[in-house]
Amino acid sequence: MRSQDTHPAIHIDYPAWVDSVADWARTYASDEERMKLAIAVSRANVDNGGGPFGAAIFEKSGRLVAVGMNSVLRYNNSALHGEMFAFMMAQKRVGSFSLNAPGLPVHELFTSCEPCAMCLGGALWSGVRRIVCGAAREDATRLNFEEGPVFPESYKYLEDRGIRIEHNLLRDQAKAVLELYRSKGGKIYNA
Amino acid sequence: MRSQDTHPAIHIDYPAWVDSVADWARTYASDEERMKLAIAVSRANVDNGGGPFGAAIFEKSGRLVAVGMNSVLRYNNSALHGEMFAFMMAQKRVGSFSLNAPGLPVHELFTSCEPCAMCLGGALWSGVRRIVCGAAREDATRLNFEEGPVFPESYKYLEDRGIRIEHNLLRDQAKAVLELYRSKGGKIYNA
Numbered sequence A, B: 001m002r003s004q005d006t007h008p009a010i011h012i013d014y015p016a017w018v019d020s021v022a023d024w025a026r027t028y029a030s031d032e033e034r035m036k037l038a039i040a041v042s043r044a045n046v047d048n049g050g051g052p053f054g055a056a057i058f059e060k061s062g063r064l065v066a067v068g069m070n071s072v073l074r075y076n077n078s079a080l081h082g083e084m085f086a087f088m089m090a091q092k093r094v095g096s097f098s099l100n101a102p103g104l105p106v107h108e109l110f111t112s113c114e115p116c117a118m119c120l121g122g123a124l125w126s127g128v129r130r131i132v133c134g135a136a137r138e139d140a141t142r143l144n145f146e147e148g149p150v151f152p153e154s155y156k157y158l159e160d161r162g163i164r165i166e167h168n169l170l171r172d173q174a175k176a177v178l179e180l181y182r183s184k185g186g187k188i189y190n191a
Helices: A031-047 A082-094 A117-126 A137-141 A152-160 A171-189 B031-047 B082-094 B117-126 B137-141 B152-160 B171-183
Strands: A010-012 A054-059 A064-069 A107-113 A130-135 A164-166 B010-012 B054-059 B064-069 B107-113 B130-135 B164-166
Touching: A010 B082, A031 A054, A031 A064, A031 A082, A031 A107, A031 A130, A031 A171, A054 A082, A064 A082, A082 A107, A082 A117, A082 B010, A107 A117, A107 A137, A107 A171, A117 A152, A117 B117, A130 A171, A137 A171, A152 A164, B031 B054, B031 B064, B031 B082, B031 B107, B031 B130, B031 B171, B054 B082, B064 B082, B082 B107, B082 B117, B107 B117, B107 B137, B107 B171, B117 B152, B130 B171, B137 B171, B152 B164
Parallel strands: A107 A130, A130 A164, B107 B130, B130 B164
Antiparallel strands: A010 B010, A054 A064, A054 A107, B054 B064, B054 B107
16 A cells, blocks of 8 residues: 555646746747746745746747746755756646657747756756856855856757857846845844 | 646656565665665666666665656656656655755665766755765666766765765666666667
8 A cells, every 4th residue: 555655746836926927928039038037937936935046948939838936945845946847847738758859849948047967967858959047157156056066068068969058148137036035035044 | 817738737656566666664774775676666667668767765774765767758757867756755755855954864865877967966956965876877878878967076076065976886787777678679768
């Protein structure tokens, strides 16, 4: 017999507030609009008690496929960084373990901060063809968020496999959310 | 209103066969016994149409906390490598996003094959304090399974943070499952 103790089930869902930031019907035409959504997700996540990281996956056309918010605290699950959340939701939506499967349009990841080692590896398996980053690794580490073993060769490894990677898009806006988190964190944890 | 199309839910559960290999009541006393379980999970997964990778997380005492089987194909989810599956299940079971949270015993990961870049990064966040590997990266790449951007410095990065990493435990037995998968014409989903 299966016990709930030994056999827990994992359930992952969007938080109730997701539709206050994500507009599933519109076209996000420019890179800036797409990054603004990823940053808006990161900000809403902080406002709702989550970590300061957001991501969004679009078809190349600008159609929104999925968003991701850091859900480590919400689900007690260290794998649920914003990017990983978005990959899972996007793959579930398209019904494939690769967003680069035959017949699918090109998919692109916009993330409010440069991916950690787990998410950069996860991006390689996800099938996204382009990764656009807002805040930089050092912006996160200044908050004592670790990014793990990511090296210049790590990026090159993905680029050699045809994935385009771009940095520092709306970096200041993305960084402002990291700073918001730090300022709120002081209130919550040092009260 | 939420549409199922735009707002899919993710559900992750152990496959029905898990209890044919995992004995939740016994103590896995030695490293060899623990690795044998990880390898048995990888083999059962192949027998049931999954990828040839298995993992198990134990308390240092030998108490089994969680297992993980590559579930990329079963769930159309590229994040669900065996190790990631095991991290999620273990964290859900202990009720913390870190297996190294205060008050918890030391947790250790046994994996039938050296972790890919995603899983190595994920291991750092998971809170496991020791990683024991069966088959080697080159055993997987010989099957055209990609391992991603993992470098000697990647291991060093984890070791510098107090995580012990050991290689090649029962490597031949672990490798035999990779070869079984190849002989069955198994799908290489991230070539």
